[in-house]
Amino acid sequence: MAQCKSVLVFGATGLVGTHIMRHLLAKKARFDRIAVFTSRNTVETKSEVVAQLKAEGVEVICGELTNADDVKHAYEGIDTVVSAVGRNMIERQIELIRLADEATSVSWFFPSEYGTDIEFSSKSAHEVPHQKKLKVRAAIRGCQNLDYSFLVTGPYGDGDPGLYFSSNTGAEEAGSFDATAREAVLLGDGNVPISFTTMNDVGKFLVLALLHPAASRNKVLKVNSFTTTDHEILAEFEAQTGGTSWRTRYTSIDKLKDLEAAAWTASNPLATLFTLRRIWAEGGTLYRQRDNHNIDAEHVVDTLADAVAAAILVQAQGEKEVKRKLT
Incomplete structure (x- = not known):
């Protein structure tokens, strides 16, 4: 089973992406190359974050998600793509997946799946918030050259605004x-x-999935903290x-x-x-079962x-x- 040696992350400076990057960097000795794709606006507005990533040895690639040439350039020499884009960008991943399937080096794609199990039951296919993620799953399953992993975590067990352990002000x-x-x-x-899965553990699970390709390639990994x-x-x-x-x-x-x-x-x-x-x-x-043990995550959550x-x-x-x- 091919190992992940070079990884590109979309959404690396976002809410979940920051946790993914922290755990990636904690294991950076296991990878030959870690890169992030970000907009020029993000480079300007989050300059301190970007500078810290560079200081840690991360390659920062500037471009626009809507520009196919920018994405193709970012894919050069990359074998694994990790997406941590927000819900408003979920459907845009379909084009990122198409370009990854055409790229000569990319062989593995993690779409931004973190959250509710969108194929939990027959009713799931009719839930409005699931529709874009279901389209993304269909697109990646139809690829000719691309493996995938769907990291399903359940709701975030965190206190940030709007998350389950928050005051949920206004709602x-x-x-x-x-x-x-x-x-x-x-x-x-x-x-x-x-x-529930804490965002800290989302990053942990993601990296462990990268390091256990036999257990995670072309799989729906249902993981959780508790x-x-x-x-x-x-x-x-x-x-x-x-x-x-x-x-x-x-x-x-x-x-x-x-x-x-x-x-x-x-x-x-x-x-x-x-x-x-x-x-x-x-x-x-997903409380009925979990795959933590398949990626050696049973006792680290x-x-x-x-x-x-x-x-x-x-x-x-x-x-x-x-x-x-x-x-």
């Missing part, structure tokens, strides 16, 4: 853990198991914030469906959030306690940043 009814106010909104009855319920998450938040009970309320599945339908009707940007939260609250995630501690810190830092901007 609290879709679920919320507010460590400052010590208030929570739980989904359904709060007892449905959901598989499986838990809303009640268990709340209990950990309470334990780490003084041990007192939080004010808690619930959003029923029916209420979540109503919010979801209204958001799609109104073309509300929160519609995708409501749909994904409803899918998770109904059990539409973050725990629920780790994730909650990090989320509390992120929420506190976010509150300080808001206050700083207001003063």
Whole structure:
């Protein structure tokens, strides 16, 4: 099985991409070449981040995703492509995949799959947020010369705005853990198991998949940090914030469906959030099995306690940043 020796990353300075790069660099001795493809605008607006990547020995290739010649140039000498583009760029990967299939050196592609299992059940094919990822899967499975790996992680167990362990300000009814106010909104009855992966572990899993090609090429890898319920998450938040009970309320599945339908009707940007939260609250995630052991990741993952501690810190830092901007 061919080893990954030269890797190109799209979206390397984004929310998940930064974690992927950190773990790639921790294992850089295992690779001959690590490169990132980024826009000239990113080079200017994230100059410190780009400078640090260069200092770590990363090759920074400037170009535009919409320019086929820029992408073809970036693929030269690369055997593996890792995409960490955001949801707004998911469908654009179809052209990146086509060009990779035509490239003489590229043989392996990781599309930006991190998240909900889009082929979990027969209902998955009809979920609105899954459609672009399903098109990407169809495109890559139709390639003649390109292997793939779909790294399916479930929802992120992090406290960054909008993520599951956040206060979810502005959309609290879709679920919320507010460590400052010590208030929570739980989904359904709060007892449905959901598989989570911290963004730190997304980077870890990605690199381990690169280093275990026999276990990951042309596979759907279902990995996760831990499986838990809303009640268990709340209990950990309470334990780490003084041990007192939080004010808690619930959003029923029916209420979540109503919010979801209204958001799609109104073309509300929160519609995708409501749909994904409803899918998770109904059990539409990957807790039934995981492939951690296939890539030697069984005992190196973050725990629920780790994730909650990090989320509390992120929420506190976010509150300080808001206050700083207001003063």
